[in-house]
Amino acid sequence: MSAQSPRCRRAFCHEISMSTYADLQKIYVEATVTWPDNHLYCLADHAGMPGLLRELDASGIAWTSLFDGSRERNALEVAPLLFPLDEESNKEYSHLLRWVEEHGTYTSSMLLISSSLNKAELSRRLAQRLDAQVSEKMNVMLRYFDPRIFEALLTVLNESQRDVFLSVADCWWYFDRSGKEVRQAASHELVDRFEAPLVLTAEQEFALLDASEADQVAAQLREMMPDQYLQIPLPQQHAFIIRHMAAAREVGVVATHELSLYCGLALLYGEDFALTPHWQRLLQRVSSGQVSLSDAVANEDGEVEYAA
Structure with missing residues (x-):
């Protein structure tokens, strides 16, 4: 560790x-x-x-x-x-x-x-x-x-x-x-x-x-968002990551750092964040290849930052 x-x-x-x-x-x-x-x-x-x-x-x-x-x-x-x-x-x-x-x-x-x-x-x-x-x-x-x-x-x-x-x-x-x-x-x-x-x-x-990719995502979340990530009970943490990695791949997210970002968004905004109109529009742009998830998030008016 x-x-x-x-x-x-x-x-x-x-x-x-x-x-x-x-x-x-x-x-x-x-x-x-x-x-x-x-x-x-x-x-x-x-x-x-x-x-x-x-x-x-x-x-x-x-x-x-x-x-x-x-x-x-x-x-x-x-x-x-x-x-x-x-x-x-x-x-x-x-x-x-x-x-x-x-x-x-x-x-x-x-x-x-x-x-x-x-x-x-x-x-x-x-x-x-x-x-x-x-x-x-x-x-x-x-x-x-x-x-x-x-x-x-x-x-x-x-x-x-x-x-x-x-x-x-x-x-x-x-x-x-x-x-x-x-x-x-x-x-x-x-x-x-x-x-x-x-x-x-x-x-x-x-x-x-x-x-090992899910473990890499877990390590990044544990390092960058410890307070939010460790609020998930230990027996449920891996299932959380697998669930949101699968959802990320459905919209075309494949890079490990972007899979971590998608999981981080779920931590910050809730499990169903991708179903809200705002994120549906943004993720549609990601899915169509217009923009990467990292750039889409960075270009938001309120930039999402990992918790220190």
Whole structure:
């Protein structure tokens, strides 16, 4: 997550306190009953949960970074951290569980994995899956430990690629942009057939980029209009963006910054702003190609400005 102003952080914390968190204990019980010989692990994006490393050290839970042994090994602030969620009765573990629930449900920063592999072997296999190759044989880091990318990856990979990629576990869980728990079944293979790097076609690469556009819009709204945007309950924010991005495209708005502007207008003037006579006339000019949305708004008598 990007740095936020104090006002934005206060609003974010207020909204998150009004929302429902993940229930990691429930998932632990479910996983233990279904796969009694497995371990339940959390793969967390430290960049999305600042302070996690401090909490892990305080709890005494052993963790490892998927960046260990790589050029990024010292970048712990943005590293994917793997640690077990096996049940403990001590106070420190209970505190860690609550902390992860509160800071991970709505920040797109954790996956849960049920696997029979020990932590060292699972970490090794997961680290291999960070390596990908896109068009023109360019090597990139595949940030699948971000649930938004993980979710998109499930639809982008072909069946064979997906089965092999997920095969380190019997089951994966993630929390989508609305904080909803999503379970992804897998076929655990003791002998790993994955070969790094994961080669993505141009079509797969572009599909992943397209899937991230709503997140780019959300980041712009959170940065430029924090007060208005964070008034939307956290579970409803993504649906708001998807709804108004679709409406914007219907009138010919395609550029990401203009999609953000259209969503910003909905924040400022209400969900149905486009149905009012004034905005209908303006958007008709946009739709016909006479003017861009940015220019149309800038040329209004009362120029619309993002809130600081």
